[in-house]
Amino acid sequence: MVKKYVIKGLVQGIGYRPFVAEIADKLNIDGFVRNTGGIVTVVARGQESALISFRDRITNDLPTGGFITSVVEEEANDGEVALLADSGFVIVNSDQDLGANLPLIPADIATCPDCQKELFDPANRRYLHPFISCTVCGPRYSILKSLPYDRETITMGDFEMCPDCQKEYSGRGEKRRHAQTIACKACGPQLEFRVISSDSSLGSNEINDAIAFLKAGGILAIKDIGGYHLACNPFDRQAVAALRILKHREAKSFAIMFEDLDQIREYATVNEKEGEALESPARPIVLVRRIQNVDKDFADNVCLSSPDVGAMLPCNPVQIMLVKECGPLIMTSGNASGDVLETDNDKMTEWMKERGNSPEMKGVSLAILSHNREILRPMDDSVMKIVRGRSQYIRRGRGHVPTPIPVDIPGEIFAAGGDLKSTFCYIKNGLAYPSQYLGDLESVSCQEFYQVERDAMSRIFGFEPKAVVRDKHPGYFSNQVAAKGNLPIIDVQHHKAHVASVIAEQNIKGPILGFAFDGTGYGDDGAIWGSEIFAWDGHSMERVGHLKEMKLIGGDQGAKNTNTIALAMIHNLGLDEKFDSLAFKKGLIHDFDKGGADLIRAAIDNGINTINSTSMGRLFDAVSAILGICHYNSYEGQAPIELENIASQTKEAYPLKISKDGDTKELFAALLNAMEEGVDVPRLARGFILGVADFIKTKADEMEINQIVLSGGTFLNRILLETSIDLLEDRGYKVYTAQILPPGDGGICLGQAYIVSKNN
Secondary structure, three states, rough: EEEEEEEEEEEEOHHHHHHHHHHHHHHOOOOEEEOOOOOEEEEOOOOHHHHHHHHHHHOOOOOOOEEEEEEEOOOHHHHHHHHOOOOEEEEOEEEEEEEEOOOOOOOOOOOOHHHHHHHOOOOOOOOOOOOOEEEEEOOOOOHHHHOOHHHHEEEHHHHOOOOHHHHHHHHOOOOOOOOOOOOOOOOEEEEEEEEOOOOOOOOOOHHHOOOOHHHHOEEEEEEEEOOEEEEEEOOOHHHHHHHHHOOOOOOOOEEEEEHHHHHHHEEEEEEHHHHHHOOOOOOOEEEEEEEEOOOOOOOOOOOOOOOOEEEEEEEEEEEEHHHHOOOOOEEOOOOOOOOOOOHHHHHHHHHHHHOOOOOOHHOOOOOEEEEEOOOOOOOOOOOEEEOEEEEEEEEEOOOOOOOOOOOOOOEEEEEOOOOOOOOOOOOOEOEEEEOOOOOOOHHHHHHHHHHHHHHHHHHHOOOOOEEEEEEEEOHHHOOOOHHHHHHHOOOOHHHHHHHHHHHHHHHHOOOOEEEEEEEEOOOOOEEEEEEEEEEEEEOEEEEEEEEOEEEEOOHHHHHEEEEHHHHHHHHHHOHHHHHHHHHOOEEEEEEEOOHHHHHHHHHHHHHHEEEOOHOOOOOHHHHHHHHOOEEEEOOHHHHHHHHHHOOOOOOOOOOOOOOOOOOOOHHHEEEEEEEHHHHHHHHHHHHHHHHHHEEEEEEEHHHHHEEEEOHHHHOOOHHHHHHHHHHHHHHHOEEEEEEOOOOHOOOHHHHHHHHHHHHH
16 A cells, blocks of 8 residues: 655654654655655555554654644655655655645754763764754754755755765664764864964864863854854953953843753752743743852853843753853853844954954953854844743744744735844745844844845745735835835834734734833824734724823934933923922932933923824833933843843832823822932832833723733833733733744734734
8 A cells, every 4th residue: 555645844854754764664664755845745655554553653753843734645646656665665855846835944953962962972973073963953944055954955065974974874773864964073064263363273172272261261252053152251250341342232231051950040040931941942041030149150240230140051062062161151142232143254253353453352362163064044042031931032033933933814925024123024824934033223234134034034935925014114124125026015003013913923812902012113193102002803903092192302312311311201291390409409310411401301392303202111211210220221221121120129119100091290200209208219110110010900991801912122021021910810801922922023023914914
């Protein structure tokens, strides 16, 4: 009996073909398996009972990381029957896609436990091999040129297998049978260690040289799966300070790589779900709560004021070997803040030399640990946290992209996303394919990256969108790119897309009340929105609430200078006299200038470079400035982040309220009075955040819609999100948050597509 199976799902790049072949051998089934474009085709000959067992096992017992969406039995054609071997089961060369089958491609997969065991086994021929991998682990999407996923269509095709690897690749019962990334020390990629200042290595062993360099206080650029990391000793304050200068990163905390969960728990508390995320094949950075006053804490310029540490576990053999010998290491993206992650060896060397020769880097040791396997697409580490048992992504990248999201969106659409924390998304066959994190599109390198990745995904997956969706903001680069071509273009309001992204990923049905809180977004009325409340009926969104509109100073500096924001809001609310008394007479509010205050107020009164805004993010900025926490956003969201950091220092909250109609005058008046009374800053910071959560609860009670969506970058605030969830769920509401895509602008591409699909 001959059977043909057409198998769709994530079945390429996970060792599925050798898995099928091994099962066939055990059941005495003849036939073949091959990749066919984005699917797998199996033709099998054997006894009926054996074929029944065969289908069951190849459908249900998949290798790690794979899943099947459908298995269809068809009649084998004459050509396929002719390929049947006289005896045995074989893996044959791939052919091109025979139909419009949308492929599923695995993300880059962390080194598996079996390979890690071999890595440290002196008797194994891959002992300390820095590129050890197998059918279930190693680089995947970052090295893929085209489909089907074969040796010649990935960058490992540049390395010819040695006889021993070829034997494993072809042999039955071998762990690396048809492992496309198979290699060993003799035939695989090679490491190179170079000290920037001398352009020479320390010795003959690259890993040992790198270990010695890091222990001596140097900063090392390491080429990993998705691009370069910059690493240094987190206990060495001088090295960390130099790293901040190197990256132009003065105010953000650094992520730290640990050897294992036990080591993380020496410095932070890790619950079960956080542990599962840390050890998952994606190996994301997970924000976990630091343990204060441990015996040997990190240098004070590592985490700064953050109560959390961004913890991660190694995802490849080089990282595994380094942290095993060095202990915890800072691992941060190999680029200047704001630029695209670097993947090119020569460009990274040039950048390190240029930065190393600057006067402020005098005396700092820099080196590079590179390799000669090409990386085709940069992949930043995914960053996430667990909030009330729910996953929340700050950045979705390596380990998750290009895994698609099943969605209730028909047709083929390209959704351009936005310009901050940019991602785009292709929709086809009820699947959404979001891109990796692309950065902020104010950077030329990020603009180029956006266009390259858009074209690459279109080519690899065969996307042919019939329409383009974009943000309403007329000045966005993503909008300009989306307008190129002859496809119909549809504009979607920014905050509606925030809410819709959660509806789409969670597949929520029925009426919904959505809260979209963030820093900025172009509104339907031309104002800058950011505290929007929408009622969704399944087809359209009605704006049913927001903060009272304020007149603020516009432009880039207007959004970054939190003093300017605070002064404008105080002036809008008629509280100048009270503020001036505390700031300029009693000196209770610091770092404000009287002359500057008068200029801001005059500009507001005369409409000079002003905007109308309902932004919740700007409200957080203003409170942060008045409390003396942060007077300038050197990176997006700095003032709200530092406000939360201060609020986390206490469990007590001074009561502050936003009026039911969104008026904040009562809140600011109470805040100023409390400062005059000497209430401590952490209590005021926490009271403000809890006041925002109470505003959400009040509006929910007013609308009486049972399903609540919380979305937008403001909900990255752990205190706000936890409190809001608790308040709402205690009152019987069903609360939904983003759990697959970020709640910030990195998720709006999916919401854009969803809105359009339901409005048409």
